[in-house]
Amino acid sequence: MTDMQRITLARRPKGDPVPEDFSLKTGPVPEPGDGEIVIEVSHLSLDPYMRGRMDDVKSYAPSVGLGETMTGQGVGRVIASKAEGFAVGDLATGMTGWASHAIVKATEARVLPAEIPSSLFLGALGMPGFTAWTGLRKFGRPKAGETLVVAAATGPVGAMVGQLAKAAGLRTIAIAGGPEKCRIATETFGFDAALDHRAYEDASALRTALAEVAPDGVDIYWENVGGKVLEAVLPLMNVGGRIPVCGMISWYGGVEDADDRLPMLWRSVLVKRLHVSGFIIFDHWDEYPEFLAEVPTKVLSGEIKHLEDVAQGLHAMPTAFIAMLKGGNTGKQIVAL
Structure with a gap:
């Protein structure tokens, strides 16, 4: 795949979001700068907090600007790296946004263990x-x-x-x-x-x-x-x-x-x-290693149960997001690319 796709905020919703509030854009895959990596995304997370980012209001995090890529966490493979600790082929996660590829600062990304299904790091282990x-x-x-x-x-x-x-x-x-x-x-x-x-x-x-x-x-x-x-x-x-x-x-x-x-x-x-x-x-990420030391074995053994709802394709993001806000999902809503 030589191009990247991303979903942007086309307009600010009035009440519940509708498909026309989003736009699908295509462009070249970005090149990383020093201290950055490029992730080819395999799975994206959909979460309720994203609705608040669509409004132009002061909050704990910046709003998504009109024409900007919708915010969100993704997981995937590193395809280019100019950062220590990240090699091409590593499984990684970061705030990729609703996109097939993303540049992420190494300080804001994390290498993930390859033996654990990657989608778990968007849900039960994320x-x-x-x-x-x-x-x-x-x-x-x-x-x-x-x-x-x-x-x-x-x-x-x-x-x-x-x-x-x-x-x-x-x-x-x-x-x-x-x-x-x-x-x-x-x-x-x-x-x-x-x-x-x-x-x-x-x-x-x-x-x-x-x-x-x-x-x-x-x-x-x-x-x-x-x-x-x-x-x-x-x-x-x-x-x-x-x-x-x-x-x-x-x-x-x-x-x-x-x-x-x-x-x-x-x-x-x-x-x-x-x-x-x-x-x-976001104020508590310093304790995430402690969480990873305790919870993954319980999830992988089945002691802690989890469910996933998986939609297919980047184009499905808006529809799945709108449905999730109305309770249309049962488990963690994920989109597989």
């Missing part, structure tokens, strides 16, 4: 798995006998959180979208109970059902979604409960319909003396 491991330990602070509720529980972050908590002796409750995902939550990932948030008309009805499966209240709520699920869970939190805030996917397209309920929700934080901890995993 940012999602590391996010779950870090957030639960640092901000969830689980104790045996406690109750944990996880939103988006069959996604790559939620599934890892549930399994790590279960191994630590907690009662684990999944909230997912649809009966099939609830079945997977209990049968594959070992949650003690699972609720289909789509089956309940409003937060009050979901809260009633959740109270039945969490009779001792909720000690840890892993926040992935916001919206109705957050509204349902907050009043059930025990005093001193912890809420690691990982994402708010239900509000990524706008929060107007939730504004009038936010004061009531925030009052629960006060009266329950809750510990609400927003965290960005």
Whole structure:
């Protein structure tokens, strides 16, 4: 392949993204400079945080500019290197963006072990798995006998959180979208109970059902979604409960319909003396080697289960991304090139 392809941001979405917000571009494969490598990408990750990067707002990371390549992590083979520690043929990962090839600074890339399937470093052994491991330990602070509720529980972050908590002796409750995902939550990932948030008309009805499966209240709520699920869970939190805030996917397209309920929700934080901890995993990469020393053997042995949804071809990125934001994936959403 003599040309590279990349998907750029054609316009900023208004609400949910649509295919017309993206554009496929073709050009020459780039040449590395000193301290850089070129990766020929084999697999790309799709993650909810990418929706926020499409908006021109101040955040923890820069927005994607119009005409720029969509941001994201990829894995693949090094095809050119002007950096120590990287040889042609090495398996490597970095923030390649939505592209078939990418220049990555050596300081922002990592050589990966060839004996482990590369897609795992985009899911269970990559940012999602590391996010779950870090957030639960640092901000969830689980104790045996406690109750944990996880939103988006069959996604790559939620599934890892549930399994790590279960191994630590907690009662684990999944909230997912649809009966099939609830079945997977209990049968594959070992949650003690699972609720289909789509089956309940409003937060009050979901809260009633959740109270039945969490009779001792909720000690840890892993926040992935916001919206109705957050509204349902907050009043059930025990005093001193912890809420690691990982994402708010239900509000990524706008929060107007939730504004009038936010004061009531925030009052629960006060009266329950809750510990609400927003965290960005990029602040914790120094602990990634510790994660790799502990978790891969558990994933490879099957002790920790994982699922992948794989779309084919770079052209499939926008469609798969749009579907993922609406809950269309079951496991980690990956695109194979």
